[in-house]
Amino acid sequence: MDTKIELTNLSKEELNTEITKIGEKSFRAKQLWQWIYYRGETDFNRMSNLSLNLRKTLSEKYKITRPKIITEQISIDKTHKWLLEFEDGERVEMVYIPEKDRGAVCISTQVGCAMGCRFCHTGSQKFTRNLTTSEIVGQFMVARDAYQEWPSPTDEVRYLSNIVVMGMGEPLNNLENVVKALNIITDSEGISISRRRITMSTSGIAPRIVEALQRTGVRLAVSLHAPNNTIRSRIMPINDKFKIEELLKACAEYQQGDHSRYITFEYLLLKGINDSIENAQELIHLMKKYKLRALFNLIPFNPWPGCSFETSERKTVEAFSQELEKAGFAAPIRVARGQDILAACGQLKSKMPKG
Ligand code: SF4
Known part of the structure; x- marks a missing residue:
């Protein structure tokens, strides 16, 4: 042994x-x-x-080990996806989404996910275990190996400039290892990625939001996906535990005293479920009620094999975005990346169904 x-x-x-x-x-x-x-x-x-x-x-x-690369795919839009394996044989996926002269690496924090969001391909793979600190840091180091970003380049010239903790798993349910990993990644004598270039995304573990952000200093993204509890509970079981009110109160507490803190609310548009103008107005009302400095990331749904949701019409998505922008909220529509290799948001999966 x-x-x-x-x-x-x-x-x-x-x-x-x-x-x-x-x-x-x-x-x-x-x-x-x-x-x-x-x-x-x-x-x-x-x-x-x-x-x-x-x-x-x-x-x-x-x-000093790295996760083992099992497969690597590069999409026509240059999105790069790795299937990585750890010492016990468990696997996760990691994605690099390049922009012109920089890009974000999307890392995972758990094998599978216990949150069971109904629209998420990743969530349909059952939770197996938390990743260790080494396995979280190791993912980013694999990406650095691939793009030969050693020794650590300065902020201006690096391609792997940002990290989004949005891959497989709920980071706030693996808080100790995630905090330790992010503190290693941001250390100025090592990998040295600035805290403001890291975004951690939660599905809504309200009681841990403030602590997680205080201990890491990174930015917050919240997978909101619905403007009221009825819709949210239907598509995200976590909402039965922590209702929208509790979640947004925690967000407001995180913003208190620091006006530079904006929260990104991820909003996946599902045809006929959460994509109406009334839904956009409900969202605006919520943001005003909790006095949140927010921006929205509107994500047209990416279908995956076996799912029952449908993609909203383009004009519906545009109208939704315009309604939010009229109220003063930035609400860009995300361009799906890496769709041809199932690397887009919510499509990650490390185990294929047995055929
Ligand atoms: S959206 Fe995130 S939290 Fe929800 S099931 Fe998928 S990986 Fe888990």
């Missing part, structure tokens, strides 16, 4: 403790941190400023 300790599971402080435990000075931990997270090195033998003895000890006791 492999008893080596995975170094990418450790926070900066924990790495320091570990290295002092084997009789080394703190500055060695700092060098090691830079090798792992600034240079992307996985082989102790190539860490040239560490003594041969230390390199040997490190190789005997520790390891």
